[in-house]
Amino acid sequence: MQDQLDHIEEYLNGNLSEDERRDFEARMKSDESLNEKVANHRSLLKGLELGFNRELKSLLQQEEQMQKQISIKKNKQIKLRNYSMGLAAAVALILVSIYSIRNQSLDSNELYFNYYTSYPNVEAPVSRSDDQIDNAYSFYEQGNYPRALKLFSKLNKENPLDPAPIFYSGICNLEIDNAETAITFFDLIQKLDQNKYSKPAIWYEALSNLKLNRKSRTIELLNDLIGDEDSYSLKSKELLSSLGQ
Amino acid sequence: MTNKEVDLLEGLNKNPDTTLVKFYNVYRKEFLSWAYKTYGADEDNSSDCFQDAMIILYKNVRAGKLTEFQSSVKTYLFSIGKNVLLTKFKAAQRLVPLNESGNREIADDNFELPELYEGNLLENRIAGIIESIQNPCKSILRYFYFRGFSMEEIAIEMNYKNAQTVKSQKVRCIKEIQHLLQRKMRINI
Known part of the structure; x- marks a missing residue:
């Protein structure tokens, strides 16, 4: 199986010489089972590619989720911080004004x-x-x-x-x-x-x-x-x- | 080539997952805000397109189509991202805003969005098996078919005795997939 598999892969990857390719295609025509194996292997390669692409996609999607969460959290913290600092500044200002008005x-x-x-x-x-x-x-x-x-x-x-x-x-x-x-x-x-x-x-x-x-x-x-x-x-x-x- | 470009190309070869995530994060924010300003694309749409752009970039590097950058990594990625976005918008019959010359921009003529995640019924079933298959098969198949490693390289990477051992294991893995596929076909899932 191994040699035949290698041969099929070389054919599908376009790695056979012109003569070898012609020879292989002639055999496919006469050998129904070889023809089927080539077709199946073509699907296998495509399926493998899709499967690994999907994995990469899901990796990047997870990263996107994480980035979104980080930026939501950051915004919240900045808002809270601005709010509390703003509040502190306002309170300080009011107190200082009260103090200068009373000045006693x-x-x-x-x-x-x-x-x-x-x-x-x-x-x-x-x-x-x-x-x-x-x-x-x-x-x-x-x-x-x-x-x-x-x-x-x-x-x-x-x-x-x-x-x-x-x-x-x-x-x-x-x-x-x-x-x-x-x-x-x-x-x-x-x-x-x-x-x-x-x-x-x-x-x-x-x-x-x-x-x-x-x-x-x-x-x-x-x-x-x-x-x-x-x-x-x-x-x-x-x-x-x-x-x- | 700049350091960034060398980092990217070498990284994709040595450790594609980490490198893709790293570069995704370097340009993500800028791409999302550019896509919003230029095409009114929301974050979900533009991040989806930018993820595809990263995967297409990887496939081009792996296929040897990209060995150096004519402009910069960013220009290259943004150009793929833009083409993916325009192609997807067109398919969804979504209009992009008129540009300065009063036309609606379309994807470049020579750009074709590859089918990255869906194929025919049989291919989708195989893809599903790949996602769930265990090691060592998953790693061997990924190294060989997805990352383009030779048998010798896989033997070193995965601590196998030699290339021949890896080759035999790979054949067993393919048989396992075929077996799982037949079972799936019988129960028709």
């Missing part, structure tokens, strides 16, 4: 509410492959702080040196009025190597202390933020002057 000495609690805005979620868009991470940040964005807190503590156990879950745990605690616990999380950030949450953590630790009416500790922390030309420095100077410094 305020007690610690009032000052806290004037300056406090929850920190935007800057983590989830880059970590979309992980469900647990996704959930923690999406609960955070929805304002479901107790549930977010549970997931952040899980994440923290898995990776104790990652500053993000520690920082957001602090914010969650502050949101649910656990300023004391929040301070322990912000303190933890300071024990890690310098990272993108180092400054925000000092700022929020200062606010936590302000909320607890610990003015001298607040002033101490705010003084740490003065120096660099950034928003934390500006906000700190402003808050310090409101505190009579």
Whole structure:
């Protein structure tokens, strides 16, 4: 069978010489079974080609589905992020306007509410492959702080040196009025190597202390933020002057 | 040739699945937005056409019809994609928008959309068997008939003793397909 099969394939692929081809076609004419085998093999080759094409097609279709899902998820996250950042900015603007209109000495609690805005979620868009991470940040964005807190503590156990879950745990605690616990999380950030949450953590630790009416500790922390030309420095100077410094 | 073109041609030879997916993702977004702007094609239609364009590109490379690019990979792929789209639109009697000269664009004269997935009843049955057949048959048949490997190359790739062993195994695989086909014909599925 093998030799005959080779011969049939060579014929169908056009690999026979002119003489061999003529000879083969003559045999096909006289041999009905050979003729049938050639026809069957032609169908087999076509069927094989179709089958493998279908597999490639389905591979690309799956990829297309995946790309669509990724872009839907991305859009959602961008929308949510824009929304929460926009909201935070609007709230900040309103509070600052209220403050400048009143422009008078305020007690610690009032000052806290004037300056406090929850920190935007800057983590989830880059970590979309992980469900647990996704959930923690999406609960955070929805304002479901107790549930977010549970997931952040899980994440923290898995990776104790990652500053993000520690920082957001602090914010969650502050949101649910656990300023004391929040301070322990912000303190933890300071024990890690310098990272993108180092400054925000000092700022929020200062606010936590302000909320607890610990003015001298607040002033101490705010003084740490003065120096660099950034928003934390500006906000700190402003808050310090409101505190009579 | 640019690095991208070398990557594509070598990749299609070594690892067609990964390479096709990779290049699909490189140009997908741009093709979809171009097809929407130019022909008003929705994402489902244009992604379907672009997938076909990728498969046609692979078949042309494999058949030796494409060894270098006259312009660029992108121009080549977009041109096939456009022809596939215009051919499918015509078959569906869907009109494309008028172009600047007030005509409706049609596929290039020398372009013929190959029948990629459907054949006659017998061919479709065989295709169905191929999709479900197990290894080593699937790999051997794919290497030999779809990717154009020699028996020697398959022996190395799949750790067979020699080319002759692969050849005997291939014959057994073809017999298996024939057997499955007969069974399918008897129960008429």
